[in-house]
Amino acid sequence: MRNSVSRTILSLCVLFGLGLGAGCGGGSSNGGTTGNEQLVGKWDSTGCETYTLSTGDSSYLKRSLSYSSTDATLTTMIYNEKDCLTLFGMSVFGAKYTLGAASATLPGASEIDYAITTRTVTPLTNNAVAALNSTIGGACGSGNWTLNQSGDVAQIGCPVLGIPSRSACPKELDLVKVDGDNLSTGDRTTIDACKTRPTALITQVVVKAK
Numbered sequence: 308m309r310n311s312v313s314r315t316i317l318s319l320c321v322l323f324g325l326g327l328g329a330g331c332g333g334g335s336s337n338g339g340t341t342g343n344e345q346l347v348g349k350w351d352s353t354g355c356e357t358y359t360l361s362t363g364d365s366s367y368l369k370r371s372l373s374y375s376s377t378d379a380t381l382t383t384m385i386y387n388e389k390d391c392l393t394l395f396g397m398s399v400f401g402a403k404y405t406l407g408a409a410s411a412t413l414p415g416a417s418e419i420d421y422a423i424t425t426r427t428v429t430p431l432t433n434n435a436v437a438a439l440n441s442t443i444g445g446a447c448g449s450g451n452w453t454l455n456q457s458g459d460v461a462q463i464g465c466p467v468l469g470i471p472s473r474s475a476c477p478k479e480l481d482l483v484k485v486d487g488d489n490l491s492t493g494d495r496t497t498i499d500a501c502k503t504r505p506t507a508l509i510t511q512v513v514v515k516a517k
Contacts, residue, residue: 343406346374350490350513355391358496367391372490372513379404379421387432396435399457401425402479416484416491416508423473426461430454443467476501484508488515 350372358366367386372379380401387393400423407418430436430452439452444466448458464472479500482493489512493505 343374343376345485346379346490347376349373349516351516352511353514355386355389356511357389365389370513374404377403378424394431396431397429397457399425399427410482412506413482413484413508415486416482418504419481419483421479421481422477423461423479426459426470426473427457428460428465428468429457438467439465441467471501480504482508486512489513490515 350370352369352371354369356368356370358368367389369384369386369391371382373382378401380399383398383400384391385395385397387395402421402423404422405420407420410416410418428439428448430439431454433454436452436454439447439458440450441447446463447465447467448460448463452458460468460470461473464470464475480503481495481500482505484491491508491510491512493500494507494509495505496509498505
């Protein structure tokens, strides 16, 4: 059970920041901050992504990110193993985004702020259901999670996943770098993005769908 909860916590605490972002076109010669139009479209993982907790537990994800000129939606599929064969759970996070200044320390990256609009989670295994129904720190969403049924975690939050309510964290801080058809986002695995902006980018990229 500890590994199942840890996997869910890692995936859902970092996945929003791992997938959502906007910023500078690192592949362009002028080095200037990008506009929203460069983000519009769909961006997908190139394969199974692995993220490791400080405890040594790992989480395995595939991400799909969609941008309009004002909104971003991240759908993340969470798996049980490194080959991403067996689904564990799914999440869909949405936000309004605002592009900011170019990063002062990371060439080609820019700041981005997200105003959270929706956060839903769907448990796809019994272990995921048990993790979401845990009362550690308080109720997760409205509680009473059942297999294959989506539930809202934006309004109330989900303590066992480390997700605050929208009122407690109305805005999240991130970074992004666009390099041709590749998009990188800030490494938020060790920070509270409600209060602190990342200072580095994750190595995994999402690729723009043709």
